[in-house]
Amino acid sequence: MTGPAPVRLILASASPRRLELLARLGVTPDSVIPAEIDETPHKAEIPDLYACRMAAEKAAAAAAAAPGCLVLAADTVVAAGRRILPKTEDEAEARAALSLLSGRRHRVHSAVAVTDAQGRTRTRLSTSLVAFKRLSSEEIAAYLAGGEWRGKAGGYAIQGRAEALMRMLSGSHSGVMGLPLYETRTLLRAAGYPLG
Secondary structure, three states: OOOOOOOEEOOOOOOOOHHHHHHHHOOOOOOEEEOOOOOOOOOOOOOOHHHHHHHHHEEEEEEHOOOEEEEEEEEEEEEEEEEEEEEEOHHHHHHHHHHOOOOEEEEEEEEEEEEEEOOOOEEEEEEEEEOOOOHHHHHHHHHHHHHOOOOOOOOOOOOOOOHHEEEEEEEEEEHHHHOHHHHHHHHHHHOOOOOO
């Protein structure tokens, strides 16, 4: 007699970093369904609640496209105070973000949402504190020239050259990369996904 068929795991993100981080847990999703949702923050929405809402909405969108599957979604927000920094689309935006973060602490909120086969969604949040050294205009220009900033929240990627410019990180390195592994593992296990 065979047991029930294993539940298919869907990753609601096209991010290669999230695939790489999931692999650290020994997890390969059965499918990737990037969630196309409106990511506009609500008026006066604070960064941590925004990250949780985005993760849950991405999970819901992917779950609607793949009923009966387990869906994993995440969202990472870089916040300077109550200000949500955008995913930088051009060099001017990236320069402005790095100039704002230079020499000061900021928070990175990384939310994970898992929607199970019955449609129940659980969400966890990881918040890390990050501080860059005071960046000279030459350091910012050199970083921008490398192109790592494209499409990155706050204009930087911790898994690249920006890590050498950080004087402090308190929290989850994987969370700052875009998928906090402790919270992800906890949610997948709670949803019954087989993990070692």
